[in-house]
Amino acid sequence: MKAQFEPILEQVLRRNPGEIEFHQAVREVFDSLGPVLAKHPQYADAAVLERICEPERQIIFRVPWVDDAGHVLINRGFRVEFNSALGPFKGGLRFHPSVYLGIVKFLGFEQVFKNSLTGMPIGGGKGGSDFDPRGRSEGEVMRFCQSFMTELYRHLGEYTDVPAGDIGVGGREIGYLFGQYKRITNRYESGVLTGKGVSWGGSLVRTEATGYGTVLFAEQMLRTRGMSFDGRRVLVSGSGNVAIYAIEKAQQLGGKVVAASDSRGFVLDEQGIDVSLLKQVKEVERASIEVYAQRRGNGAVFVPGERVWAAGGDIALPCATQNELDESDAKNLLNGGVVAIAEGANMPTTPEATALFQEAGVLFAPGKAANAGGVATSALEMQQNASRDAWTFDYTANRLAAIMSGIHDRCATTADEYGQPGNYVMGANVAGFLKVADAMLALGVV
Numbered sequence: 216m217k218a219q220f221e222p223i224l225e226q227v228l229r230r231n232p233g234e235i236e237f238h239q240a241v242r243e244v245f246d247s248l249g250p251v252l253a254k255h256p257q258y259a260d261a262a263v264l265e266r267i268c269e270p271e272r273q274i275i276f277r278v279p280w281v282d283d284a285g286h287v288l289i290n291r292g293f294r295v296e297f298n299s300a301l302g303p304f305k306g307g308l309r310f311h312p313s314v315y316l317g318i319v320k321f322l323g324f325e326q327v328f329k330n331s332l333t334g335m336p337i338g339g340g341k342g343g344s345d346f347d348p349r350g351r352s353e354g355e356v357m358r359f360c361q362s363f364m365t366e367l368y369r370h371l372g373e374y375t376d377v378p379a380g381d382i383g384v385g386g387r388e389i390g391y392l393f394g395q396y397k398r399i400t401n402r403y404e405s406g407v408l409t410g411k412g413v414s415w416g417g418s419l420v421r422t423e424a425t426g427y428g429t430v431l432f433a434e435q436m437l438r439t440r441g442m443s444f445d446g447r448r449v450l451v452s453g454s455g456n457v458a459i460y461a462i463e464k465a466q467q468l469g470g471k472v473v474a475a476s477d478s479r480g481f482v483l484d485e486q487g488i489d490v491s492l493l494k495q496v497k498e499v500e501r502a503s504i505e506v507y508a509q510r511r512g513n514g515a516v517f518v519p520g521e522r523v524w525a526a527g528g529d530i531a532l533p534c535a536t537q538n539e540l541d542e543s544d545a546k547n548l549l550n551g552g553v554v555a556i557a558e559g560a561n562m563p564t565t566p567e568a569t570a571l572f573q574e575a576g577v578l579f580a581p582g583k584a585a586n587a588g589g590v591a592t593s594a595l596e597m598q599q600n601a602s603r604d605a606w607t608f609d610y611t612a613n614r615l616a617a618i619m620s621g622i623h624d625r626c627a628t629t630a631d632e633y634g635q636p637g638n639y640v641m642g643a644n645v646a647g648f649l650k651v652a653d654a655m656l657a658l659g660v661v
């Protein structure tokens with residue numbers, strides 16, 4: 216990393232002690248920006264990097280709620296409003312026991328660049344709680360969401376901050392959150408949350424968008440080398456919203472997806488994952504993926520405590536969570552002949568693993584580009600809400616496809632321009648940075 220980044224990084228480390236995921240996300244972006252600062256000194260002169268690493272506002276709050284047994288429980292809620300130079304703060308809420316300020320901040324930081332890359336008018340933010348929805352009843356989840364929103368609502372608004380889902384927050388939770396926001400404010404402010412149900416202001420394709428978008432990005436990337444999904448063996452990690460729709464789209468394009476996983480292990484299904492069974496097990500029953508293998512009845516096996524990557528495949532789509540693919544996984548994948556990796560999750564590949572892929576010259580799409588289809592479709596939902604309109608599935612899906620190819624081309628062109636053709640990590644970081652940085656310069660010292 217260039218000398219001029221060192222003091223800025225040191226300040227980030229000092230101001231945000233122990234927040235290792237945030238440090239990792241900042242380092243990764245800084246690693247790409249050397250050539251930009253060399254070419255455009257105005258960013259350093261105006262301390263744009265120092266400003267971009269410091270969230271505009273950070274909110275931490277108590278979330279008290281009562282479980283089914285009548286016990287009072289306390290969780291911690293967060294919303295990090297990172298950057299609003301391009302539009303209202305925009306980004307999901309994550310409910311998971313691992314959530315703390317460092318996770319929210321890394322996600323918010325990534326979101327700033329991702330949202331910029333989409334070309335849509337959205338700033339970056341992220342929030343969530345250390346609440347663990349696993350094993351909680353409907354009533355408990357509802358009361359938790361209501362309590363969470365009872366504090367958060369004062370910070371939100373369709374022109375201010377617009378949350379959506381992330382891990383542990385799907386359509387059900389968005390419904391409870393929106394219901395509470397509406398009660399407190401006495402406003403049917405559709406544009407305050409995205410990922411809503413389609414009958415009450417949600418957008419078609421939003422559910423599928425992150426997974427579909429990841430595969431569409433990978434398809435574009437494969438095309439640059441004359442390849443496609445057709446007939447390829449595909450490994451997907453995770454079995455949540457992103458993974459399910461990545462599998463569905465990869466299959467539509469002729470890929471054979473043989474693996475998916477959850478926190479307990481993975482299933483290997485050599486005949487190809489049955490998406491409707493996976494949806495039934497994970498989304499309807501909210502059960503372990505082990506149940507999928509038991510019910511499939513075709514020799515599919517559940518491998519406890521292991522990651523999918525050892526199964527070997529041509530295309531790898533990490534769609535579970537941060538740092539789920541490390542150096543040894545990367546070696547396994549490379550030994551198995553992987554040709555492309557596209558991140559459906561946020562920062563799933565460790566920096567060491569990313570370096571191995573890049574040295575090997577395989578195609579690698581970072582999450583902030585490859586998984587931007589979710590938030591981009593959230594922006595399409597906001598457009599529909601603002602115009603009190605509802606678009607068809609096909610129209611919305613075509614918009615998503617055009618956005619994903621726009622992001623792909625922007626990353627590729629930027630990487631070419633800065634002398635690193637094929638480096639989508641640098642292309643995404645630089646293209647994402649330039650748009651936000653220019654807006655920040657234009658808005659004065661903000």
Ligand code: GLU
Nearest residue numbers: 306307379380381590593
């Ligand atoms: N949580 C998603 C992401 O990581 C979506 C955010 C949104 O739709 O606002 O981009």
